[in-house]
Amino acid sequence: xxxxxxxxxxxxxxxxxxxxxxxxxxxxxxxxxxxxxxxxxxxxxxxxxxxxxxxxxxxxxxxxxxxxxxxxxxxxxxxxxxxxxxxxxxxxxxxxxxxxxxxxxxxxxxxxxxxxxxxxxxxxxxxxxxxxxxxxxxxxxxxxxxxxxxxxxxxxxxxxxxxxxxxxxxxxxxxxxxxxxxxxxxxxxxxxxxxxxxxxxxxxxxxxxxxxxxxxxxxxxxxxxxxxxxxxxxxxxxxxxxxxxxxxxxxxxxxxxxxxxx
Numbered sequence: 001x002x003x004x005x006x007x008x009x010x011x012x013x014x015x016x017x018x019x020x021x022x023x024x025x026x027x028x029x030x031x032x033x034x035x036x037x038x039x040x041x042x043x044x045x046x047x048x049x050x051x052x053x054x055x056x057x058x059x060x061x062x063x064x065x066x067x068x069x070x071x072x073x074x075x076x077x078x079x080x081x082x083x084x085x086x087x088x089x090x091x092x093x094x095x096x097x098x099x100x101x102x103x104x105x106x107x108x109x110x111x112x113x114x115x116x117x118x119x120x121x122x123x124x125x126x127x128x129x130x131x132x133x134x135x136x137x138x139x140x141x142x143x144x145x146x147x148x149x150x151x152x153x154x155x156x157x158x159x160x161x162x163x164x165x166x167x168x169x170x171x172x173x174x175x176x177x178x179x180x181x182x183x184x185x186x187x188x189x190x191x192x193x194x195x196x197x198x199x200x201x202x203x204x205x206x207x208x209x210x211x212x213x214x215x216x217x218x219x220x221x222x223x224x225x226x227x228x229x230x231x232x233x234x235x236x237x238x239x240x241x242x243x244x245x246x247x248x249x250x251x252x253x254x255x256x257x258x259x260x261x262x
Contacts, residue, residue: 013195016258021213025256033249036091044244047086052236081121085109087247088190116192116199142166182221183210190254209257
């Protein structure tokens with residue numbers, strides 16, 4: 001290990017075993033996530049600001065401007081894993097009793113640019129582009145000539161039979177797609193922070209972890225979706241609390257989902 005707690009490059013780590021996670025442990029992870037946020041709120045607020053301010057900028061500058069919208073939208077998935085790593089690192093240091101020093105925490109985040117995290121960001125960008133294309137294709141398929149309507153002022157177009165069907169299909173497909181991305185990253189991101197593992201192996205291990213703890217992971221994914229949706233209602237302000245708590249909790253859930261053989 002280096003001084004920053006990052007595995008030395010070129011020294012592959014042994015893969016942990018997959019454990020069984022219970023709803024009680026999920027509850028404990030959420031409690032610990034809240035406690036970590038309360039113990040180090042400045043770090044949580046800083047990393048969540050990446051999402052909140054970026055979202056506000058997307059709304060303010062990207063509205064009606066394709067170039068701005070595309071730039072901001074592509075930047076989000078690239079930044080998100082690094083912000084998550086910052087929250088994981090804070091929780092890891094609290095867990096280990098190590099000091100929370102800004103230069104060291106940010107140093108760990110910056111060090112990830114030379115490891116495997118950027119590949120996860122690239123996968124997320126590709127997935128985002130695919131979903132964007134697919135959503136537009138569904139809209140054109142179901143709405144037909146309604147695509148010529150200004151949907152920002154003519155909401156009644158969505159209340160037609162085609163409109164309701166399109167919404168149902170997009171929710172179903174979007175939910176499945178979102179759960180797939182969740183399954184690929186829920187433990188792979190914290191694993192890549194803690195160990196020297198290639199991103200493909202980490203994502204496959206994450207998929208197996210979700211499969212073997214499907215019930216609990218479905219609950220966790222649903223909680224994340226509901227809490228983030230609720231947090232975005234007051235002009236994204238709720239994200240300043242929801243994002244860091246969920247990020248810290250994800251670290252603690254990861255620690256319960258994967259373990260080393262004694």
